[in-house]
Amino acid sequence: MIFCCKEHVELALDIMVDEHELAPILEEVKREIELSTPCEYCSNPAAYIVANKNSGT
Template sequence: MKMTIYSCETHINHALDVFVAREGEFPIMELLSDDKKLSTSCTYCEEAALYIVANK
């Protein structure tokens, strides 16, 4: 099962910690494309997401 977390600048460290704790491996972390930034909010707050943290 693929785990995906969307994160703003404020929550990126938390997102990485949660991912490693749940999955037991380091994720890929990528910047969202400009069109995705407009429509995607952070998993942890209402801010616009800047990053996607997911399985390799």
């Protein structure tokens, strides 16, 4: 599972496909999580969660 901002969503999608060879699930971050969760690639607030069925969602 990867938390990412709008700027890095394509990078997160590419990484998930490369690692799992499956189409990832893209989900918007809920408001209560948004306030405290940063993007994994920069310090911006996360806007999306990129995951697949095997990574916990």
